[in-house]
Amino acid sequence: MxxxxxxxxxxxxxxxxxxxxxxxxxxxxxxxxxxxxxxxxxxxxxxxxxxxxxxxxxxxxxxxxxxxxxxxxxxxxxxxxxxxxxxxxxxxxxxxxxxxxxxxxxxxxxxxxxxxxxxxxxxxxxxxxxxxxxxxMGAYTPPGGIRCTVSSWVRPRSAAIPIHAKVTGGYVNNALAADEARAAGYDDAILLDDRGRVCEASTANVFAARSGRLLTPPATADLLPGITRDTVLALAADLGIETAEHELDVSDLRCADEVFLTGTGIGITPVNEVSGHPIGAGEPGPIARSLAHHYARTIRGGGDVRHHHWLTSVRIDQG
Missing domain, CATH: 3.30.470.10 (Aminotransferase class 4, branched-chain amino acid transferase, N-terminal domain)
Structure with missing residues (x-):
């Protein structure tokens, strides 16, 4: 953990x-x-x-x-x-x-x-x-990946709480799920909706890769469609990786070649295990590694010039 x-x-x-x-x-x-x-x-x-x-x-x-x-x-x-x-x-x-x-x-x-x-x-x-x-704050998740569990807490419907906004009160759901996961020895929780579909992790979006194709739950689902999520979709297109928004359930994660999380805090973090079930080879896969490499370059101004509009420079006077 x-x-x-x-x-x-x-x-x-x-x-x-x-x-x-x-x-x-x-x-x-x-x-x-x-x-x-x-x-x-x-x-x-x-x-x-x-x-x-x-x-x-x-x-x-x-x-x-x-x-x-x-x-x-x-x-x-x-x-x-x-x-x-x-x-x-x-x-x-x-x-x-x-x-x-x-x-x-x-x-x-x-x-x-x-x-x-x-x-x-x-x-x-x-x-x-x-x-x-x-x-x-630098990186706070290990580069070798993390272990997640499927939470017993269900993601609220957007008709009950405005899921697509970052409202402080709504994050009690995330906190309960994260606390449950860590108490059980895991690093993070993956939350499902009331139909058993994958929504997101406690503070991150979820991606799954299978046969070279990258899938993520649709932005219309009960999740916050993150800015890092959008960044990853753009970088995947640059790299020629086929992507699609698609509903996922737990079996889709277990059968995936790779699973990883994306968020402002965690960047791109591979998931090696979900509820005791190893994902792929149980270590970061090639798609996650490639995207993480390009993401790390992009956020520091060393990536594709087409994405330099994402950056705002701040000169720091240390004198």
Whole structure:
């Protein structure tokens, strides 16, 4: 089982309209998002550039476009455009002054009841807030692959919780599944829907390869269609790998030549075992290895020039 190190938080944060020392960024116990899960978030990566001297944010505009869509769903007004959020994020990186790989967490949330609003669950009559934090983080899954189990927890239907948005309250389902998996000695959980179809892992999308063909559950299923998932589909097309969105069940995973997960946090992570059943040869396969190699180059600016529009450079002054 993989042991995850506790991340070190960077010195500065963006909190409710200002850059402040992280230790000074606090919230009252009455924060509505804490009480009711009425917040949305993103996970964004900045990587050391292939030619050194700067960081490159990967697909930061795509992340913030999704972030603002999620905000609109919960009636959260950040007061910022995508361009402004990108610039705030770049400035936060500059103020923290590190060129190490960094994970960034924007959080939009409901803060406090406005005067005249009755206490209780709701989205209207509640003030909004925005915070962005970051911490150094490199790869945190082993390159040799992980072991997953099929969770007993079922993925909620999108008619019950807005699965296609990164809503904080909805992630209790992911947390329960991940905790169950780790308690049983596995690294992660794969969640199914109420029909027994594969949805996603606790914080990642699922891919299966068989006979050289790459399959992943459709974006219309009860899953978050990730930005890394979209990146992998594009890279697979570059490499001439046939891909298709297709419903998968547990037997499709067990019969696959390869299974791997994709996400902003974990990148491309091979799955060597599902619920005690070895996948393929029980080690990372050629498709996962090839995609992981090209992904690692792409996120640092060393990949195909056709994908350089995914990168936003941030010059870091370490003097």
């Amino acid at each position: 993989t042991t995850r190190a506790r991340p070190a938080i960077a010195a500065m944060a963006y909190h409710q309209g200002a850059f402040v020392p992280f230790a000074e960024a606090g919230l009252p116990l009455t924060t509505q998002a804490l009480q009711y899960g009425t917040g949305v978030f993103e996970g964004i990566r900045a990587h050391t550039c292939a030619d050194g001297g700067k960081l490159v944010l990967f697909r930061v505009r795509d992340h913030y476009e999704r972030f603002l869509r999620s905000c609109r769903l919960l009636r959260i007004e950040t007061g910022h455009t995508v361009d402004e959020l990108v610039e705030i994020t770049c400035e936060l990186l500059r103020r923290n002054g590190t060129t190490a790989d960094t994970y960034l967490r924007p959080l939009g949330y409901k803060l406090a009841l406005l005067p005249g609003t009755r206490p209780g669950v709701g989205l209207s009559g509640v003030s909004d807030a925005l915070s962005i934090t970051g911490f150094p």
